[in-house]
Amino acid sequence: MKKILFLGQLPPPIHGVSLMNSYILNSKSIKSNFFIEMVDLKFASSNSELHKFSFLKFFKTIFYGHEIVNKILTKKPDLVYFTFCPTGFAFYRDAFYVVLLKLLNSKIVFHLHGKGIKKNAKKCFLKKYLYTWVFKNTHIICLSEHLSEDISEVYRDVPFIVPNGIEVLPKFNGIEKRLKRSIPQILFLSNYKRDKGVLVFIEALGILKNQGYLFTARLVGAPANLTIEFLENVISDQNLTEVTKIIGPLYGDDKLLEFQEADIFVFPTYNDAFPLVNLEALHYILPVISTFEGRIPDIVIDNETGFLVEIHNSQLLAENIAILLTDKDFILKMGNNGYLRFINNYKCITYLIRKPKRNILIG
Secondary structure (H helix, E strand, O other): OEEEEEEEOOOOOOOHHHHHHHHHHOOHHHHHHEEEEEEEOOOOOOHHHOOOOOHHHHHHHHHHHHHHHHHHHHHOOOEEEEOOOOOHHHHHHHHHHHHHHHHOOOOEEEEOOOOOHHHHHHHOHHHHHHHHHHHOOOEEEEOOOOHHHHHOOOOOOOOEEOOOOEOOOOOOOOHHHHHHOOOOEEEEEOOEOHHHOHHHHHHHHHHHHHOOOOOEEEEEOOEOOOOHHHHHHHHHHOOOOOOEEEEEOOOHHHHHHHHHHOOEEEOOOOOOOOOHHHHHHHHOOOOEEEEOOOOHHHHOOEOOOEEEEOOOOHHHHHHHHHHHHOOHHHHHHHHHHHHHHHHHHOEEOEOEEEEOOEEEEOO
């Protein structure tokens, strides 16, 4: 049986990349076909620590480097699978691990869950050279054809294409309850970060309330660079306290219950590549209002499974939410369209990796 060394982060903290890593690592198909060794690159215990430098992270970088070398020398894997971070300080940390892997002649497959490489490479020739060296003589997995353009200037081969997927649960059967609800419930679910659009969402809710629309809203997520207290103050300033609640982090069945109880899902992010949360909303037959960010347009089809709006545009976001607040039939139509799109494209049973003249089923 072939051996794979898996380099990446598992929950906690919970975010898109750590969740996808856990899905892949626990795949029955992967487990039955490969022997897996794991180095869990855990540099943060909470989402608020993810993008902060600390000396502890520096020492962990050296520690994990030693562990990687030890695994390579003792386990002799046939392949190293690496959920490589393409930007920020974490890029240089992960590039250090690539140096070690290449010195040991390891066969490397990168799985890119982020974006920003093309932009960074254009800004700095040295960084472009470093990207090109890191990706040379490796294989890369991208989340979509469009996202593969992000590496077009630093990678000469053709990447594999693997869209994210989530586990298929029994189909939600609470549509009648939704139709009977007199006041629609709007859901935002993501870590409390500015770049997830949570402040834009609250501003849009303020616009809707001032215009006389009836709704309730729930904001579910873990504090990152915004605290619960800060968000509650923003909600109070917008005169939304009676209709908008900050819930905090929820997991497992508690999180799924939020999707079941909602009528509309809103995620006005301005820093995402392929967010899983939109897939989860489609799975629960919810219309999704999101942005033209990353490959969200591959997930949410504008005017069919939801609406897409410009980033930072609270007025346009409010206008699109208002359309659904006044039309339950449109909510149901978009929700059903979204569920079919999810089932046909994003159910996490198998991943089909697409590359010219090659189809590989991996799990």
